[in-house]
Amino acid sequence: MKRLRRRELFGSIGIAAASFVLSSCLNKQAAVSRKEQRPRVPWPYARLDPEYIAEKVYYSTYRKGCMHNVFKSIVSELADVIGEPYRFFPFDMMSYGSGGISGWGGPCGSLNGAAAVICLFAKENRVSMALSSELLAWYERTALPIYIPKEMEPQMEIPAVVSNSILCHVSVSNWCRVSGHKVGSKQQDQRCERLTADIAKKTVELLNSSFDGEFTAGEYLNEEVRECMSCHAKGGKGENTKGKMYCGSCHFSLATEHPPLEAKRL
């Protein structure tokens, strides 16, 4: 268990903002030769209201997909609070993550956008990784969506399901299987819209917690993953894989694929 201090996580808002304002009026020649005046990562962060961000995401009119929605809803909010350098970010670039990168079913686009948000504000890579891992583990193991829109249609009751995966394909498939709703249905679209609000809210909660010096990195590998990786990861007997995702979301049956283990694992 490790507590990350505020000073380790966030840069100075004043210095970064002043540096940017100064640099914005330089001509190209001068700017290229003064690389230190670029608006460097971490960009300044200020506490945001998680509930407000969830609402903003759910009622967003961006219509450029879940990754874009999470990223722009949080980062553009800082433009109103702090000002520069947020104006210059090419937000529409983040639309690529929808449906797990151009519909391929890879990572949940909201998580991909949230991890980018975290990395933009975290001072060091190890802090970004700890916060992202906390978010990904929460997503993998929590029955979602939690968010309920204020103006909910009575007939749109959306079951909360544990996805057991950070991948769009697996997450959507599990939700369809458990809920009985079809892929591409109004219900499944609604489930993903609420999920996006949940992820944005959780991201802001994590950032606020770090900003306040309260974030404590937990154990995000569950017991099964730890057991598998004790053999398969670097330093183990197998030494043939890497990752932190829940193994059982793809390795459905160890009985037909794996050398004998103790009975409880089969």
Next chain:
Amino acid sequence: MKRLRRRELFGSIGIAAASFVLSSCLNKQAAVSRKEQRPRVPWPYARLDPEYIAEKVYYSTYRKGCMHNVFKSIVSELADVIGEPYRFFPFDMMSYGSGGISGWGGPCGSLNGAAAVICLFAKENRVSMALSSELLAWYERTALPIYIPKEMEPQMEIPAVVSNSILCHVSVSNWCRVSGHKVGSKQQDQRCERLTADIAKKTVELLNSSFDGEFTAGEYLNEEVRECMSCHAKGGKGENTKGKMYCGSCHFSLATEHPPLEAKRL
């Protein structure tokens, strides 16, 4: 088969660059009220040399991971060719993608970075999706790495293996299984460094091809995925999943999991 024309894909370099230079000297108040002067997506693109980019990526000293390396190597190159607005991008944000997002084994970080690069330059979402899908399908089905460094140590012969997946976890596992090398070994590190050069090169080839009006979107779903999705995707009998990844990379054995299909599929 659909040909995407140059005018559909890329914005005007002149207009975008001039717009940015103008906006960079406005004060904050004026800038906020003139949103149209933001450096909008698509950012200007100019033909790059794929071989040069592969070298740049392989010999990079960034050391912030594969996603960051691919993204910064390509995008920063445009800063030298075109100038603004590239100076303002917070490149270090892209370090979050390493190891499939903070080491979780999700999407290959180089692909995640490449998809962002493509989306930054593509004029429309459908063009970005077509180019990204071409890249992802190529990665999934091509024996990689192809790139051989000029100063190769003779003992570092790195086998080329088809990953059958866009995911870091699966891609690395398959490579370790076929090559016999361990995860985290000097060979596996070298394999990923070369792979990163390959992906950056392919990305630039695709962008150049589109820039020249030569890109032709192919059929990126292979026969097996089309067969599975004809039932499982929206509009099919099952209607319970989404995605374009090769099904067999996780659904190892239909015999134990699936209702009977014709013999050849079991």
